[in-house]
Structures are given as structure tokens and as C-alpha cells.
Amino acid sequence: MAVQMAMSWHSGEAEIQRRLHVPDIDNPTTPGLNTRTATNLQMAALLAVGTLDDEKKPWTSLWGGESQFARPLGQSLVGIRTRIDKTYDPVIRALFGNDPPENEMSQQSKGRMVSALTVNLDMRKRAKLYGRVVAGVVKKEEDEDTAEQSQAEAQLVVKVEQSLGNCPKYINCKSVEAASVHSKLIDDSAKLSSSARDLISKSDYFYLSSSNAEEDMDTNHRGGPQGFVRTHVTDDGVHQIIWPEYSGNRYYQTLGNLMTTPKAGLVFADFASGEALYVTGNTELLVGQDAAAVLSRSNVAVRLSVTRALHVSHSLPFRGSSGEASPYNPRVRALTSESSIDVDANKAKANSAKLIGKELITPTIARFRFTLSNPAVWKAGAWVAFDFSEEMDIGYSHMRDDDPRSLNDDFVRTFTVSSPPAPQTKASDDEFEITIRNVGRVTSYLFKQNRRSGLELPLRGFGGEFEVKQEPDQITPFVAGGVGITPILALLPGLDLKRLRLFWTLHVDDLDLVLDTLKIHTKLSANMRLYITGAGNKAGEDSSAIQQLRQAGVHCKMQRLQKSDLGGDELSNTWYVCVGTGLRKALLEWLEGKEVLYEDFNF
Numbered sequence: 059m060a061v062q063m064a065m066s067w068h069s070g071e072a073e074i075q076r077r078l079h080v081p082d083i084d085n086p087t088t089p090g091l092n093t094r095t096a097t098n099l100q101m102a103a104l105l106a107v108g109t110l111d112d113e114k115k116p117w118t119s120l121w122g123g124e125s126q127f128a129r130p131l132g133q134s135l136v137g138i139r140t141r142i143d144k145t146y147d148p149v150i151r152a153l154f155g156n157d158p159p160e161n162e163m164s165q166q167s168k169g170r171m172v173s174a175l176t177v178n179l180d181m182r183k184r185a186k187l188y189g190r191v192v193a194g195v196v197k198k199e200e201d202e203d204t205a206e207q208s209q210a211e212a213q214l215v216v217k218v219e220q221s222l223g224n225c226p227k228y229i230n231c232k233s234v235e236a237a238s239v240h241s242k243l244i245d246d247s248a249k250l251s252s253s254a255r256d257l258i259s260k261s262d263y264f265y266l267s268s269s270n271a272e273e274d275m276d277t278n279h280r281g282g283p284q285g286f287v288r289t290h291v292t293d294d295g296v297h298q299i300i301w302p303e304y305s306g307n308r309y310y311q312t313l314g315n316l317m318t319t320p321k322a323g324l325v326f327a328d329f330a331s332g333e334a335l336y337v338t339g340n341t342e343l344l345v346g347q348d349a350a351a352v353l354s355r356s357n358v359a360v361r362l363s364v365t366r367a368l369h370v371s372h373s374l375p376f377r378g379s380s381g382e383a384s385p386y387n388p389r390v391r392a393l394t395s396e397s398s399i400d401v402d403a404n405k406a407k408a409n410s411a412k413l414i415g416k417e418l419i420t421p422t423i424a425r426f427r428f429t430l431s432n433p434a435v436w437k438a439g440a441w442v443a444f445d446f447s448e449e450m451d452i453g454y455s456h457m458r459d460d461d462p463r464s465l466n467d468d469f470v471r472t473f474t475v476s477s478p479p480a481p482q483t484k485a486s487d488d489e490f491e492i493t494i495r496n497v498g499r500v501t502s503y504l505f506k507q508n509r510r511s512g513l514e515l516p517l518r519g520f521g522g523e524f525e526v527k528q529e530p531d532q533i534t535p536f537v538a539g540g541v542g543i544t545p546i547l548a549l550l551p552g553l554d555l556k557r558l559r560l561f562w563t564l565h566v567d568d569l570d571l572v573l574d575t576l577k578i579h580t581k582l583s584a585n586m587r588l589y590i591t592g593a594g595n596k597a598g599e600d601s602s603a604i605q606q607l608r609q610a611g612v613h614c615k616m617q618r619l620q621k622s623d624l625g626g627d628e629l630s631n632t633w634y635v636c637v638g639t640g641l642r643k644a645l646l647e648w649l650e651g652k653e654v655l656y657e658d659f660n661f
Contacts, residue, residue: 065089065220068270071314077345078358080308087222087311090134095176095185095221099136100129102184103234104177104376108267108277108323109152109170115338115365116323117148118267118277120177121212123236123376128176131215135192138214141375143241144196145208146368148323148336153214158196160210167194172216173267173275175224179234182226182384186311188274189218208373209239220274225307228281230262231381232329237374239332244369250297254369255289257326257335258299262286262383267323268315268341276311283383285390287326288353296363299324299337302349302391303358313358316341322362329378336368355391355468409434409517411444414489416508420570422496423541424505425476430488436479436520438548442490443472443518446500470518471500474544478551493571495541525549528557532630533585537561537619537645539637540568543575546636555581559629563589563619563641569603576610583610589619621648 065085067075075083091099099105104122111117121140122128128138142150144158151158153167170191175184192215199211245251250258258264263281280287280301290298303313316322320342326335339362344352349359415427436442446469477491496505507513524545528534534557536546543562546553560582564571569590576583588607593616604614615623619641633649635642635656646654 068273068314068318070270070317070319071310073317074310074313074343075308078308078310080310083308086309087220089220091130091136091187091218092221092223094223095187095218096130098176098178098183098185098223099187101125101181102128102176102178104179105138105140106175106177106265106267106277106279106325107149108173108265108275109149110269110272110275111148111152114272114321116267116269116275116321117152117336117338118265118323118325119147119149119336120265120325120327120334120374120376122177123234134189134218136187136189136216136218138212138216140212141199141236141239142196142210142212143208143239143370143373143375144210144212146241146243146336146370146373148338148368150196150212153191153194154196154212158210160196160198162195164194164196167191167214171269171272171275172214173269173277174216175265175277175279177265177279179229179232179378180381182229182231184224184226184229184279185221186224186276186278187216187218187221188276189216189220191215192217208241224278226384227306227386228263228304228384229279230281230383230387232378233381234329234376234378237332237377239372239375241373242371244333244371246366246368248297248364248366249295250289250299250364250367251369254335254367257328257333257369258287258289260284260328261326262380262387264301264324264326266312266325268312268319268321270315270318276315278312281384281387283387283390286387288391288393288396290393290395297367299339299362299364300353300393301360302353302356303360304386304388313343313360316343316360322360324362327374329376329380332372332374332377334368334370334373336370337362337364338366339364350394352394353391354394355470409519410514411442411490411517412514413507413511414509419493419574420568423493423568423571424496425491425493425574426504427477427489427491430490430517431514433488434517434520436475436490437522437525438475438478438552439524439526439545440475440479440520440522440548441472442475442492442520443470445470445516445518446503448516449513450500450503469500474548475520476544476547478548493541493544493547526553526634527632528554529630529632533557533559533626533628534632534634535559535561535624535626535629536634537624537637538563539641540564541571542636542638543571544636546634547575547579550579550582555579555585558582558585559626560586561589561619561623562586563591563637565592566590567592569607572612573603573606576607576612580610583607583612586612587623588612588614589623590614590616591618624648 411428473492476493
């Protein structure tokens with residue numbers, strides 16, 4: 059019977075696990091090529107590959123395009139045969155030289171460290187391996203006639219020394235197929251061009267390679283929603299890439315490498331065009347308050363200072379299209395140097411809000427009144443950020459398929475303040491209201507509370523600059539969808555209602571919200587245009603709610619809001635909008651030529 063000894067953690071891995079309070083765990087990495095990784099290798103259509111160049115800088119590339127291009131050969135040997143960009147691919151240049159001779163076995167590549175990640179984006183499977191090159195050659199493709207000079211075929215044999223299967227979290231599905239390489243250099247610099255930053259901003263994943271000096275290497279995946287990777291330029295002109303480290307298996311093998319050898323090589327890929335951005339640079343690992351001071355709502359983050367970035371068009375030997383996003387993707391986190399709700403909330407002084415009142419308006423919409431432990435100042439149209447973590451955070455889990463987004467949920471939620479600030483309201487200056495719909499885990503928790511529960515929540519603060527400016531002798535149009543009415547509720551006491559036209563579209567089940575609004579703002583009815591959806595046989599011309607609204611002077615239509623409903627020469631050229639993203643897109647088209655002002659209230 060063979061007995062396999064567990065591999066030990068190296069000093070960097072052990073240190074980052076200690077700093078992040080990880081309990082003692084065995085290293086699951088196995089010597090050689092394990093069965094799971096061998097299987098994934100044959101199924102994978104892509105392989106992310108990393109190595110070090112002659113200056114010991116790490117680089118990462120993406121190879122493949124169809125399954126079976128890499129396969130086990132026995133005795134922990136792996137064979138790779140793939141189309142490559144021999145001109146600009148930094149991994150190829152590191153392994154074979156800047157101008158690799160064709161059809162000659164490379165002496166330069168022998169013994170070189172290589173790390174790789176098998177990538178199956180259809181099935182969300184990945185596995186890591188590390189080894190050294192046994193043999194390698196760059197060949198001209200047999201069917202290549204008037205071939206592009208940059209396209210060639212690389213063949214490698216790698217002796218695998220370590221392998222490890224990885225979980226499917228944060229893998230956004232994509233389909234892949236092989237494609238030709240005909241690369242063209244866009245930029246080669248220590249600075250990120252605007253097009254390079256655009257590619258990063260729209261990426262929902264990237265691959266990175268790191269090393270523990272020259273002892274071993276690691277290539278892995280980082281995924282999230284588009285925009286999860288941020289860019290920044292320092293005052294002295296250094297271009298930086300910053301990303302959060304989401305909750306994972308807590309092995310911290312990449313971060314362990316960055317502890318001992320703070321360098322990383324990244325590749326960002328555009329599947330649609332074959333465009334690639336290859337980056338290498340020096341890294342800084344940020345933990346705790348150091349992370350939160352740079353990237354809002356983050357406990358661990360990495361900041362890479364770019365030393366070289368190669369931006370190349372048509373460099374990748376595959377094309378593909380996007381599929382289902384990972385259910386584990388958290389919300390995008392902004393840099394503290396950026397203007398955002400998260401940033402402003404993090405800068406707020408310590409305060410708390412105690413629930414003192416709750417009024418159910420409809421089965422899914424309620425008004426909550428809070429009192430502050432310390433009086434605060436906010437403007438009408440502002441938002442308020444609550445911290446529910448003490449009430450709802452149940453601690454670490456590796457996977458949580460029943461509620462995947464909770465793994466990286468900081469339980470900070472932002473809502474529009476629906477009550478005017480003092481002295482426009484009879485309430486004291488330490489009270490405020492929010493009017494919200496029950497749509498998720500946190501709001502569901504809040505709906506279960508009442509004033510007797512004694513709920514008191516840490517408050518991140520108030521913010522926002524949403525305001526409505528009325529022009530003389532013109533009527534100001536405001537379009538609201540459902541609970542999107544809440545921003546203007548706080549603004550109404552300061553507006554001339556005779557010069558306001560409210561276009562409000564909502565579901566028939568929300569009509570009690572309209573009646574509730576008119577109880578408080580009776581003069582609003584004459585200038586309200588109501589568009590009611592979902593009626594069918596449930597509510598018609600004779601329903602009591604609609605009769606009450608019409609008796610109050612509200613113009614009601616049993617239909618969706620349409621472009622033809624928005625006419626009127628007396629209306630101002632400036633429109634205010636607070637609706638969902640779908641209707642907002644339509645409004646921007648319908649109101650072309652107008653000035654459309656909106657606040658994104660998709661908190």
C-alpha cells in the first residue's frame with residue numbers, strides 16, 4: 059500500500075494564513091499529476107500558463123481553443139500542442155526566446171518552471187498544476203499557406219511536480235472555439251492606455267501567475283462581476299491594478315507567493331475579439347484596514363504596480379461568447395479614491411439607528427422609522443447606509459450553494475431616505491424614514507422586525523446629491539417606477555407642485571402606495587399621471603382604489619408608460635428619472651435631445 063505524505067505550506071502561505079486567522083489545515087496539494095487534474099486537463103478547452111522571464115518577472119498567457127490539446131502522457135508527464143502567438147505571447151518568448159527558431163528543439167526552455175490552470179468554462183471546472191519543461195519546440199503549422207507571421211504551433215512536454223483541484227466559485231461561464239492568430243501590437247508600456255483600461259473594466263475574470271522565488275509557481279483564476287478589477291494612476295504616474303480577494307478555500311497559495319515574492323503576471327482576455335492584455339508588475343498585499351482604506355468594503359486586496367503591459371489584438375488562439383455569470387459574484391467594490399456610495403459611507407462617523415416605527419403599506423412595501431443615536435445632517439433626496447452584519451453574518455463557509463452571494467456579503471445596504479430632513483418635517487432632527495420593498499435577504503429580515511424588537515443597526519452614514527431644480531414658467535417632469543417614487547417624496551415639501559408633472563408607472567398591487575402618498579401630499583394628485591400594469595381581470599375601471607384615485611383628480615391609464623405619453627410643450631427640457639434599468643434605457647431613447655438626470659438607486 060502506498061502512503062502519500064502531505065505537502066507542507068511554505069513560509070509565505072503559513073504567514074498569510076496566520077494573519078487571516080485560518081485554523082490549522084493540511085495542504086491538499088499532491089505530488090505529481092493527480093487523477094482529478096489529469097481528467098480536467100483532457101476536458102479543458104483552455105489552459106492558463108505562467109512562467110518567469112530572464113529577469114524573473116512572472117507572465118501569464120491563455121492557450122488552447124478546444125479540448126484534448128493538452129493531455130497526460132503517463133509518469134506525471136503532460137503534453138501540450140497548441141496554436142500560439144509567437145511574436146508577442148510573453149510566456150512563449152520567455153520559454154523559447156524573442157525569435158524562436160522553428161522546428162528546432164529549444165534548449166532555453168528545458169528545466170524552466172511552468173505553472174498552469176486547466177480551464178473548463180462550460181462546466182465551471184479548474185485544476186492547478188506546476189512542473190518544469192522537459193522539452194519544447196515551435197513549429198510552423200502544416201496547413202499554413204500564406205500564414206500570418208505571428209501564428210505558430212508550440213509543443214511542450216512538462217514534468218508535473220504538484221497538482222490540485224479547485225472549486226467552481228467565481229467562474230463565469232463562456233463557450234470557446236479555436237481561432238487563428240494574426241496579432242498586432244497595440245501598446246507596449248509601463249502605463250495602461252485608455253483601451254487597456256477599458257478591457258480591464260469590462261473583464262469579469264483574469265488569470266494570474268506568481269512564484270515562491272524560484273522554487274515553485276502558481277497560476278490561478280480571479281473572477282467577479284464586470285468592474286471588479288479597478289485601475290488607478292498615482293500622483294507620480296505609476297499605473298496600478300487593484301482587485302479584491304473574495305472568500306475562498308483559505309489555502310492562500312497565490313497570496314502566500316506574493317508574501318515571499320511580491321510580483322505577479324496577469325492576462326486579461328477579450329473572448330469576442332481575441333484581444334489580450336499581458337501585464338507584469340510588483341504587488342502589495344493589503345489586509346484588514348489597509349485593504350478597506352484602498353478598496354471599499356474589502357478585508358483583503360492586492361495592488362499591482364505595472365512595470366510592463368503588452369496590449370495585443372488578435373493574440374489569442376480562440377474566440378468565445380459569455381454565458382451564465384457565477385452566482386457567487388458579489389457587488390462591485392469601488393476604490394476609496396473614487397466617488398461612490400460605498401466610499402462615502404465608509405468615511406462616515408460612528409452612529410446607529412434604532413427602529414421605532416413600521417407601517418405596512420402593501421404586502422411587499424413598508425415604511426420604517428428610525429431614530430439616531432447621534433443627530434446627523436442630510437439633504438432631501440439622500441441615501442442612508444446601514445450595516446446589518448452583526449445581525450446576519452453567520453461566519454465563514456467555503457461553499458454555500460443555498461445562498462452563494464452571502465459568502466462575500468458585507469451586509470451593508472443603502473436605501474433612499476423618503477422623509478424630508480428637519481425643519482421641513484414635524485419629526486425631530488434625529489429621526490428619518492425609509493420606504494422600501496421586500497426584495498432580498500436583508501429586506502426580508504427587516505420586514506420581520508417591529509418597534510418592540512429593539513433592533514438597532516450601525517449606520518455607515520448619509521450621502522447623495524440627487525435634487526430637482528425647477529425652472530421659472532416651466533413644468534418639471536419626473537418619471538418614477540414603483541418604489542422609485544421615494545427620492546422625490548423627501549423633495550416634495552421644497553417644490554412648487556403646480557410646476558411639477560409626475561409620470562408614475564407601477565403594478566396594480568402597489569396602488570396602496572399611491573393612496574398613501576396622496577394622504578401625505580394631497581396637492582400632488584392634480585399633476586400626477588399614473589400608468590398601471592398587471593391589471594387584467596384583477597383590477598379595472600370600477601376598482602375601489604382606482605375610483606379613489608380618479609376622485610382625487612389623478613389621471614389613470616391601465617397600460618405601460620409609452621413614448622406618446624411623455625409629450626407636452628409646456629414641459630421643461632430637463633427630465634428627472636428614477637426607474638429600473640430596463641425602463642431607463644427606453645426613456646433615454648424616447649427623450650433623445652432632452653437632458654435626462656437620474657440617480658442609480660439599484661443599491
